[in-house]
Amino acid sequence: MGSRASEQDWLLEKALTAHSGKKLKRAIHAYKKALKKGPNVTASNGLAIALRELGLFKEALSVIETGISHEPQHPVLLNTYGTILISLKRKNEAISKFQAATKGAPECPEAWANLGLGFNILDMRLEAKNAFLKALALDPRCVRLNYELGKTLYCLGENVAAEKYFSVYLKKKPNDASALNDLGNVIFAQRRFEDARNVYHQAVNAQADFVSALNNLGSTCRRLADIDGAIDAYNAALNIDPEHAEVRCNRALTLLLAGYFEEGFAEYDWRWKTQKIKPLVNSNHPKWRGERASGLRFLCISEQGIGDTLQFSRYLPFLAERGADITFCCQPSLVRLFKPAPYLKEVVSIKDKVPNHEVFSPLLDLPKYFPFSNGMNADHYHLPSPDAIALPGSNIKVGIVWAGNPEYTNDAERSIDLSLFSPLFRIKGISWYSLQVGKAKSDLKQYPDVFDLSTNFNDFLDTARAITGLDIVLSVDTAVAHLSASMAKPTWILLPDVSDWRWGLKDEKSCWYSSVRLFRQKIRDDWVTVVESVRRQLILFLKSKAP
Structure with missing residues (x-):
């Protein structure tokens, strides 16, 4: 019996040495041989982790479940069980395992940290915050916990506190570009734009090809009316990733802010490839690209906010002058306002059934297809005049x-x-x-x-x-x-x-x-x-x- 145990210990030592040296296949082989000598928490846990690290999640799950069958309440196994379930996207089950691990080992910071990570995956930010605070109290020297807590606090809008924890982390890891970028975000959220710009510069210096940091740098420069700085940052990002839709869209907005309308509206097409702007109504018909419009049943669709619709509806009369039969699909609160417009065949709500049409265009695409001078100070353009309301008094x-x-x-x-x-x-x-x-x-x-x-x-x-x-x-x-x-x-x-x-x-x-x-x-x-x-x-x- 003693010989068998000593052989298992030797195999475990061999496995752990290989694992720590990132020699995962060799470690897996040794863990499996150790487990043939009998159930062992360290071997089951190590084997499951090594399999998880190789992306073999189902095999890892089988190993950890076998280990749990021998030690149902063991907090180390429960903790690893949870990480494997996270990898398998079984998030709620993972949370229950992490909670069981913290209950079984309330002084184990790793269990609390993993519980916090699990809560964050489920967007349970307050619960994540509390778990990270508990982990940090148990292990104040774990620098990474400051970073995870900072990210959670940022999501909660607690930007001052987030800045504090990011700063603690960055004292130990001053060249972590991701952390510098996140620090810039919380400083930007506090509207300290000059400070944010400096931090984003540090992030880019730490990692020259960091597209997200370059994008944030550009947006911060734009907020500071530094047009050249913004364009330079966006161009640098696009040299790395020419198809980055958010950067393209942000560069378009910067060009528009600076008054370069032709270039800005041309690039603003990228808005549809971002996650931030979605069409209010979808059409399966061809998109109009400035070709002949005479006689076409034309669906023009509002987009974004009410102000955008009111501002850019000025282009509808120009479209009508080209002979298009226009159905204007707009926000419900604008339907009655536009109904009397003589240049519109029909006005419908975005909540109504989409009427028959041959081509369509989002409203903010129209400026690209007309001389910009037509849309500027369009004094001939007025909304249909509503009945006036008489207000008393001579003031x-x-x-x-x-x-x-x-x-x-x-x-x-x-x-x-x-x-x-x-x-x-x-x-x-x-x-x-x-x-x-x-x-x-x-x-x-x-x-x-x-x-x-x-x-x-x-x-x-x-x-x-x-x-x-x-x-x-x-x-x-x-x-x-x-x-x-x-x-x-x-x-x-x-x-x-x-x-x-x-x-x-x-x-x-x-x-x-x-x-x-x-x-x-x-x-x-x-x-x-x-x-x-x-x-x-x-x-x-x-x-x-x-x-």
Whole structure:
């Protein structure tokens, strides 16, 4: 008996030595010979891990299940069992094994760490965070746990804490390009764009062919209005991966921001190959590419947001002039607004059955096929005029919108607190009307003198009717701003220091709408100065209207 045990020990030592030297086939052979001498936790566990590392997951599963049959509650085996189940994409089963392992060995940091990894795979971020914190408390010297915890905290939006853990990890691993890229992400999320740019540069220096870091560097440069830096970063990424759709799309947006519309819209075709933009309606018919349109049953499909639809619907009359019979498929809240348009044969909702057609085009493809000068300041282009709503009083009437859709990625950049408008509300001779919808309209409770027009809004036709009775619309960058501007209503738009591409970088005027005036932040996040500029211009507007 003793001889048999000593032989098994010798075989185990041989197997472990081969395993640690990455000689997996030799290790597997030794583990199997050791197991022939009798059940053994170390041999079963090692063999299962070696098979898993070779990608032989089913064989690994068979080995670990045999081992578990002899030691049903052994935490080491349960932990390895869980990792194999993860490899087999049996995620929920894996979690149960990791939980059993932590219950059997609550002081085992590896079990807690694997439990955290399992929770992350299931997008159970809070549970993952707690598991990683437990693992780190048990093994503070495990540097990698700081990185895994940092990634989890980033997913939870806990960016300050994530930065702390990434920084701890990077003190030990300063050239880990992936960690530097992740650190840049959490710093960017805190809107410290200059710092983020520096960190992304470090990531690229650590790994010159790191496309994701180059893409992030480009986007950060764009946010800092560093157009040349952005284009250089995107070009470097595309030299490595010319077919990278997200980089292509980001380069297109940068070109559009800089006013290179022809090049920008041509490259913007790549948006359909990203994961971020999906068609609102699918068509199995040929896509229009600028060929003859006369007599064609043409389906034009809205895409992305309401503002995009309102802005680029200006191209529909040009398409109609080419003889196309246009069915416009748009968001439900816009159907009644566009119904009376004489250049449209039919207007349907994206939720309706797709009507018969011969060709189709996404709306934002149209600018490529018409002279850009046609679309700029299209003063001849107006939405169908809705019936006006008479608003009482002789004061100048100003409508306001201070918040966009909170689900929009960059909403924090554009939406502001209604209280910032307080200096405007004190100007005599102006009556104030709210066009705001959504959760933000509850802010009006603090301002009883602002009349809420939105109580009767069912769609954008109702909003348009309200706008007809106003003298000015004052808005952050929202769909209402596009609606008002498309109606040729004087529209004053408040913008962050670097805005969405369609408003350009510097001008006070818009190349898309002649009735728009742009009020830009000169210092990031300084809305107070922007509102003060609006206040001065409103006073001048009042004086110009005085008898």
